[in-house]
Amino acid sequence: MDHPKAPYDEAETDNVSGQSITANELYRPDVDTSGVDERKLLRRIDIYILPWLAFLYVLNFLDRGSIGNAKLYNLERDLGITDKQYLIALTVFFFPYALFEPVSNVLLRRLRPSVWLSSMMLFWGVIMTLHGIAHDYGGLIRIVFYLSCWYTRKELGSKLAIFFSSATVAGAFSGLLAAAIANMDGIGGKPGWAWIFILEGLITVVFAVVSFWVVQGFPENAKFLTETERVFVIRRLRNDMQFSAGGEKFSSKYIWQSLKDWKTWVAMGIYMGFDGPLYAFSLFTPTIINQVFELTSPWFQATKANLLSVPVYAWGCLVTCVVGFLGDRIGRRSYITLVLLGIGLVAYIILLTSRSPALSYFAVYLAVSAIYPTIPNAVAWVAGNVEGSYKRSVTLGMAIGFGNINGAVAANIYRAEDRPWYTLGHGIVLAYIAIGWVCSLVFLILLKRENARRDRGERDEVIEGIDNKLAHPKNGTYESVDAARLDKGDEWSGFRYSL
Template identity: 70%
Template sequence: MEKPSYEEKASEGSVVPDQLFRPEVDTSNVNEKKLLRKIDLRIIPWLTFMYLLNFLDRGSIGNAKLYDLTTDIHVTDKQYLIALTVFFFPYALFEPASNVFLRKLRPSVWLSVMIFCWGITMTMHGVISNYGGLITVRVLLGFFEAGMYPGIVFYISSWYKRSELGTRVAWFFSSSTVAGAFSGLLAAAIANMHGVGKRPGWAWIFILEGLATVVVAFFSYWIIQDFPDTAKFLTEEERVFVIRRLQEDMQFSAAGETFHKKYVYKGLTDWKTWVAMGIYMGFDGPLYAFSLFLPSVINQASYKATQANLLSVPVYAWGCFMTCIIGFLGDRTGRRYYINLGLFGVGLIGYIILIASTKPALSYFAVYLAVSAIYPIIPNSVAWVASNVEGSYKRSVTLGMAIGFGNINGAITANIYRATDQPWYRLGHGIVLAYIAIGFACSVVFGVLLQRENARRNRGERDEIIEGVNNKHADEKNGRYESVQAARIDKGDEWSGFRYTI
């Protein structure tokens, strides 16, 4: 029987080209540091700005509530909590599929369309007049915003080495803390437009922020770059250099990957996906509780509406600072496991104080501990999970699943700060404390299992049979391949030579 041709095998995803990507291209004149700065400037700032708008639009309802949103549209406290809840169902459920579409389509197209659609939806928040309208716009906003966060994370992971990922994710995610701080200032300023066009101040918060997002969507199509193998702002030599350095970092799919159902299946059945879902649950639940209710928590602790919004500014500024510092330390030390445990530990202390506190000043201090844990732990965990999953489609599924499951918990934490529990909200703080404990436990499981798997590979227990290679540890159950390159591309992070980062 005639053996299949190289082209046939390549189309099946069972082999890769030469070990050195495009060996005919000379990249000796490419300066790596200058190239990284060039990529940083073209990729990160606009992603950061987009996510700032994303988080600002999503959480502005918390600020609008302080300016009589619920009173004007005749919504009860229970109905308001339901409106917050319904946002998370389409938001979480659409995330895994969105990441697959992002990989199949161009990021410049997919991300821009999402921004435009949620900008229109955000603007419509300003014209609602009843409970039904509020529910409708919140569901649509959740649907259209769904792919932004996992899409940006996956997109960044396609450009940088594993040791560079944490800092870049921290840079873009720090915009969420800026949005938290800026939303309070912006809401306080826009609320002064009360009565303009016969619209209340809270309506103008939604309208102006929504229109700004629509404008950004048009610019995004031209500014967002696609993946390294097609990026127009890079020279041919630079594109080849970027792909080679990613492949050297065990990102074997950096040069592109043909879609196969098995890659999606691998992502869905990988134990790392399911444990990562627990880690993301541990910080996403607290994140949404914190961002949606911080103004109310401060407000009910003896501070007035505008004062509460303004007092949230330094809290978020501190969170931004800590996010950037932890992102840098994670890349520099490579000890993301221990950083996760330390941050979750700080979060546990912060919420224990919030539960026990009966003084506004002490509660305000504990909020700083909470933000020191919740925001910095997100980019550290994202980088940790993303760097331990190889294969672009598999990584897109794993990140989509983990982030989606984490976000669905926002549907729970949107309901835990009840008006009947004011001013100290001990029930809400207790539930957030439980979430953080789950994140801590899942981080321990993730780290221990990765260490055990690395040890098995060091002992040769995962070695594949490679034709023409004499290896006493090789076992048929681990697969049979014609070359090391074929094993690498087919197995991804399951390849015996892949080592997980701890």
């Protein structure tokens, strides 16, 4: 088998800025990686990284959606709480989840993923289990940052799609599992909804403990790589403009770079556009289906509503994977995001205006076709346009954290008094999607404008020993191209944003 040439194995010249990339700037120039089979290595990385993370996310998403399934089995009646109290219980979850997201991403980079991710899962599983013994009145999206430290921008979308499709699998499986567990009603003196929390929480605890030994580190310290493979992986990431690959010393300046970057704030609007709808969809889909079909079938049961949600999520899983691979192939994630959010707008316009159970059920399929595929596609788009591991961790943390705050809103918009058509809830979700669409368009326009400025040389830095008439001291003065790249990240003149 032919072995592909390792990135930057020889001195070359950046074809955009004309700035020389020499062998002295090659990561570990003493290591010969010409014998590494790239395809075989990528398959090993996929096997070691993706399956277990996807499984953990299934458990996480399964637990988060449990309350929506449990509600159909008399949770409110047994606890003696009102609909408003139920909504408040959902709301409380989102604030710490959102506020600690940026900090968590930074800690993930500074600590071993096996320790931090597994600890979070363990705490989450314990808390979920305790929900099942109540008598009265965290989040793994940080994995996105972790995956972005392993794969190039052209690969990240399909990997995230495979990973995030596990959320749709969890949505489908949660309906089946809840319907089965509900048959334990009365066992041990506990209602069926309590067993949903207890059993699903205990499963999460068990596998969280196993994760301490299974979850891998970052490329610079992952145990399953040989030293030559490690160098190869880091070089190919740097060749993809991930200059911080191989390790980056923490500095508060990276946090400030993120806070001052307009991309962070626009990304928060994009994430708002799909996080709010995601939580609304996952928390209330069984309830919406149940209420709509009860109009025509008064004997319609909660179990049937949970089972009818299964094919919806199965379809969402298929579409998510197809769109993820399509995004990697054609590379135009901005246009895919705009099309998907446009489908979401159509779906919720139908839900707002429909008074037919069959048409509303069809619109639910349209909604899942828009919401779930948008997430890995848009996340890959944003992550691929922020360079510097700590800067990326803060930017993703802030965007995801702000998106999750809107989960607190989504938890309160499907009120019992609005059933069966839930006009208020559908209207607010429609507004969220519209905000996401507008912010995505703004993100695209500004990225294109910035690329054009760099093409004209307006961002060129002064590099010692390089004659560049377009270079200006206001863009910084550096001893080498490598120093400029490492210091400025995606603000470096040679960096081009992906559209």
